[in-house]
Amino acid sequence: MTGAESHKATVSLLERLVGFDTTSRLSNLALIEFIAAYLKEHGIEAELQKNADGDKANLIATIGPRVEGGVVLSGHTDVVPVEGQDWTSDPFTLTERDGRLYGRGAADMKGFIASALAHVPLFVKADLKTPIHLAFSYDEEIGCLGVQQMVQYLKPLLPRPKVVVVGEPTSMQVANAHKGQHVSRTRVIGREAHSSRPEDGVNAVAVAAELIGFITEMARKEREEGPRDDAFDPPYTSFNVGPIIGGSAFNIIPNVCEFDWEFRPLPATDSAALLKRYQDHIDTVVGPRIAAEHAGCHIENGRWAYLPPLKAEPGSDAEALVLALAEKNDTSVVAFGTEAGHFQGIDYPAVVCGPGSIAQAHKPDEYVELNQLAACDRFMTRLAETLAS
Numbered sequence: 001m002t003g004a005e006s007h008k009a010t011v012s013l014l015e016r017l018v019g020f021d022t023t024s025r026l027s028n029l030a031l032i033e034f035i036a037a038y039l040k041e042h043g044i045e046a047e048l049q050k051n052a053d054g055d056k057a058n059l060i061a062t063i064g065p066r067v068e069g070g071v072v073l074s075g076h077t078d079v080v081p082v083e084g085q086d087w088t089s090d091p092f093t094l095t096e097r098d099g100r101l102y103g104r105g106a107a108d109m110k111g112f113i114a115s116a117l118a119h120v121p122l123f124v125k126a127d128l129k130t131p132i133h134l135a136f137s138y139d140e141e142i143g144c145l146g147v148q149q150m151v152q153y154l155k156p157l158l159p160r161p162k163v164v165v166v167g168e169p170t171s172m173q174v175a176n177a178h179k180g181q182h183v184s185r186t187r188v189i190g191r192e193a194h195s196s197r198p199e200d201g202v203n204a205v206a207v208a209a210e211l212i213g214f215i216t217e218m219a220r221k222e223r224e225e226g227p228r229d230d231a232f233d234p235p236y237t238s239f240n241v242g243p244i245i246g247g248s249a250f251n252i253i254p255n256v257c258e259f260d261w262e263f264r265p266l267p268a269t270d271s272a273a274l275l276k277r278y279q280d281h282i283d284t285v286v287g288p289r290i291a292a293e294h295a296g297c298h299i300e301n302g303r304w305a306y307l308p309p310l311k312a313e314p315g316s317d318a319e320a321l322v323l324a325l326a327e328k329n330d331t332s333v334v335a336f337g338t339e340a341g342h343f344q345g346i347d348y349p350a351v352v353c354g355p356g357s358i359a360q361a362h363k364p365d366e367y368v369e370l371n372q373l374a375a376c377d378r379f380m381t382r383l384a385e386t387l388a389s
Contacts, residue, residue: 009118015094017110018103056138064128072164076140079105085364100367107356112167119380126388143305163318164343167354175352176331180309192255201253205246208257267309308341318349
């Protein structure tokens with residue numbers, strides 16, 4: 001397969017993949033079944049791993065011998081919504097303009113998946129001494145739900161690979177570390193009353209505001225006193241409070257308020273200690289106080305999404321291999337989270353390297369440059385040559 005042929009195949013497959021609306025709230029089965037059929041045409045049997053509802057699936061496939069030392073090409077198949085965004089072309093129709101391919105998921109991260117699939121004929125034809133595994137997951141954008149199911153299954157199934165390459169957009173730079181992410185939801189159950197009689201109720205919104213103040217103080221402490229790593233921007237563990245829902249009228253003391261909050265820890269941060277600090281404040285300070293004011297008032301908090309950090313393993317064989325495949329001399333870090341930390345959690349070495357820029361992801365008129373796809377195609381070609389040698 002010539003470079004021009006592989007590039008043409010990559011663009012054609014990307015057009016097909018972008019055409020599937022795999023926004024996380026929707027099913028990804030049509031796309032997964034398309035990939036499975038494509039692989040079967042090339043003699044590769046894929047295994048589908050469905051979620052509990054049966055409307056989404058991971059896909060796992062192996063090309064070459066089932067031995068240790070292979071390479072996993074990992075990508076997520078879901079995309080973020082387009083509602084409320086001002087696109088200049090149909091987000092689910094790949095559109096070429098000025099050396100760029102526009103479409104939802106073009107950069108994040110169907111371009112990498114398309115390049116991997118375009119090179120399946122080359123992978124099959126090559127006399128691979130170690131395998132190439134394809135691992136495509138669902139619902140990365142809403143908490144890496146698919147890959148959390150996948151990794152439990154992979155470790156006993158696959159001989160340990162040399163490296164997992166997560167193809168998130170890094171402009172084909174090799175990233176060996178990123179922050180983690182913990183997303184929690186706090187729900188305050190207060191007591192409703194007329195606003196003229198505050199002693200008859202417990203204002204759930206006011207209690208939530210107090211807890212948000214505590215989170216803000218946690219953020220300040222981490223920023224000023226916590227671990228720092230200047231490779232990251234920002235170089236400390238950051239916090240954010242997101243949606244807040246509570247109250248029904250200005251003259252009713254609200255009985256329920258809930259809010260989502262997150263923090264993004266550096267690899268060196270003790271995340272469990274941060275979660276415990278917040279829970280202890282609920283359990284020993286705020287919770288007992290409101291329960292004493294009125295029976296039944298309480299606070300619930302639970303983490304609903306978790307993304308472990310990716311910890312650098314400088315000088316490892318895994319890192320050296322991907323640097324060679326990407327033709328780079330140095331590694332970098334990325335500020336965003338990926339599935340790589342979950343793979344590292346089952347003792348699979350992992351790095352992040354894929355076409356396109358994260359600056360284009362999640363925005364209207366998301367695009368990947370054609371030269372970025374070409375660089376990824378060369379990566380895939382070198383991968384086949386390396387594993388066949």
